[in-house]
Amino acid sequence: MEVSNATLTAYIETLKEHNVDPCVLVSGTSLTFEEISNPKGKITWKDFETITNNTFDTVGEEKTLTSLKITGVDNDDLSVLKKICASTIRTEGIYWFFCACVAKLFYKNLTFEYKKVKSGHVQLKIIMKRGHKCFSNFTKAYASAFEGFPTMIGLGPAQSSIDETSPDPIINLYFKNTIGFWNPFSYFNRFFSSKTNVAQLLSELDAGKHEQDLLNKELKNLNEELKDSNRLNESLLRTIMHDLNNPLAIMRLKAEKLLNESEDFNKKDKEVLNRASENMYQVINDLKNFHLAKCFLQDEVFNILECIKDSRGHFQEKIEEKKLDVIIKSSLQNHFTLKGNKVTFTNSILSNLLSNSIKFSFEGGTIYISADEVEDAVIITVKDNGTGMTSSAVENFFNSNLSESEKGTSGELGLGIGLTQVAYFTKQMNGKIIVNSKSYSKHPKDHGTEIKLIFKTDYHELIF
Known part of the structure; x- marks a missing residue:
């Protein structure tokens, strides 16, 4: 050879x-x-x-x-x-x-x-x-x-x-x-003794190596989680500073106007001040809800259709205010369930998707919510024909970064943490997200956002 x-x-x-x-x-x-x-x-x-x-x-x-x-x-x-x-x-x-x-x-x-x-x-x-x-x-x-x-x-x-x-x-x-x-007898005794010792040593080394591999893998996962958490917290801090700065500046100007007796504080001033305080409240409330959802994760079996209907009910007033039509369709059986945390699934995933659709929908628009079982997965879709998402907003959706808040079609303002919550908690449920969005500026005749949540349904349950 x-x-x-x-x-x-x-x-x-x-x-x-x-x-x-x-x-x-x-x-x-x-x-x-x-x-x-x-x-x-x-x-x-x-x-x-x-x-x-x-x-x-x-x-x-x-x-x-x-x-x-x-x-x-x-x-x-x-x-x-x-x-x-x-x-x-x-x-x-x-x-x-x-x-x-x-x-x-x-x-x-x-x-x-x-x-x-x-x-x-x-x-x-x-x-x-x-x-x-x-x-x-x-x-x-x-x-x-x-x-x-x-x-x-x-x-x-x-x-x-x-x-x-x-x-x-x-x-x-x-x-x-x-x-x-x-002496062949002494040799064979030495040979079998060494074979036994070597086999025992190799077994101990293999067991130790396996244990070390598991520890290294666990440490690697913890490091990745820590990096993700640090990136999210840094992005969160930057966004809070940005979103609180504008309403605080407005409130400061209006407060100075109130103190200046020579200037009239009219109805428009009151509306601007009220909107600024509402925006500050929304920023703080979004942040509070996000951290509460992270702290109180529990396992329970819940009905998907009930969660969708509950989420829609939360926004009934805003839906009526913008004259929107929210259509819910589902091919799931009424008893179809998932395992996880119902409150988090409803408030931090579904409600954030629906809130985003409402915020960027034009008055009189339509929002579609559907839930269907496809092979071994359930697919939940929220689709609107609103302004669409920017490419940076879509990218930030998946890398734990927060986008600077954008005003909705009626001037709504939020922390920008909503979609980050969706991505975070969907990942916790071992789910997958698909985002398709066309902006109004580039596609004036065919615009809007469609977001699909895909969860595996082994035995119709998911472990949170």
């Missing part, structure tokens, strides 16, 4: 050991991961060099060599070698057997030349065939794997050094030999 399947397996296991997708090994080659994990065809020496370097670059040299010291001798492709070496008396016999027999099966373009320097010291020279060149990471990888060879017969690992001063790199290995005779 061109290159060793065992070495490729060792690289794959090395990346898995460090929680890295082994598919990165084929980066820079024309190979697929399947071709290196089950190599039936020929993998060229150049591709093998790229795969080796990818291993070192991805994991780092120190971690790679540490892993290869283990995986280089423990992967399944070397199981026959392990059984044969287990019957040798001296450590140097392992290296001789590898160079004389096994390495010839592993590589087509190179040979390992064995030389005993003295007891406890051998040299393995890497001799490349003409037209091929040994690369540094390959020498390091095999030096590290060779360090682990003595562990197959129960001895401590060898130590290695690399001499690259000659055209053919030389790996020096220093080790301690076994005793001068071989």
Whole structure:
């Protein structure tokens, strides 16, 4: 074969050991991961060099060599070698057997030349065939794997050094030999004892790794929630300052006018002052309702149609004031329920959608509310033919930012937190939001906003 399947397996296991997708090994080659994990065809020496370097670059040299010291001798492709070496008396016999027999099966373009320097010291020279060149990471990888060879017969690992001063790199290995005779019974006892200890250690490491993975995942989720909360609070503070500034300025001017006895305080002044106070109240009330809804989330089963009707009832006066027609259609059964918090679902999701539609609908317009079951989901739609939403408002809908308040078609003003509440609490119910909106300025004949809420309905229930 061109290159060793065992070495490729060792690289794959090395990346898995460090929680890295082994598919990165084929980066820079024309190979697929399947071709290196089950190599039936020929993998060229150049591709093998790229795969080796990818291993070192991805994991780092120190971690790679540490892993290869283990995986280089423990992967399944070397199981026959392990059984044969287990019957040798001296450590140097392992290296001789590898160079004389096994390495010839592993590589087509190179040979390992064995030389005993003295007891406890051998040299393995890497001799490349003409037209091929040994690369540094390959020498390091095999030096590290060779360090682990003595562990197959129960001895401590060898130590290695690399001499690259000659055209053919030389790996020096220093080790301690076994005793001068071989007792097969003591060997088998040592072998099974080490297998048991290793299995126990691997089991403990695996359990610890699993627990650590769960903790890391939980910490990551908490960090994401904290970031979302901080972004929302910062945006909320900016919007409050903006929305309170205008009515406060108006109230201040009108208060000065009242104090100035030379100026008349007419009916129009009273209306402006009243509107400013109402806007301030609305800002504070929106903020209060949002935080109350976040604090009092409870599980309960509630009827969707009842929530829709309750939400419509909240705005009966505004609906009549703007002469709007609110049409409710549903293909749901009367008993169709979801699991969550009824008050939050009604006030912080449905009512905010309906309030937004009323605010930006023209006098005499129509608002459609529908609820339908489609396969394993319920879809609630609120649609109007009003002024439509700006692109920034749609974008802010999904990134926890608050838009600056825009006046409605009758001068209504709010905090701009309504749609943020919809997005926030829909996410808490594992729901999905789809927004389609066309602005009046760009689509004078076909404008308005349509918002769909989609909730999965396994057993007609959702967990809040």
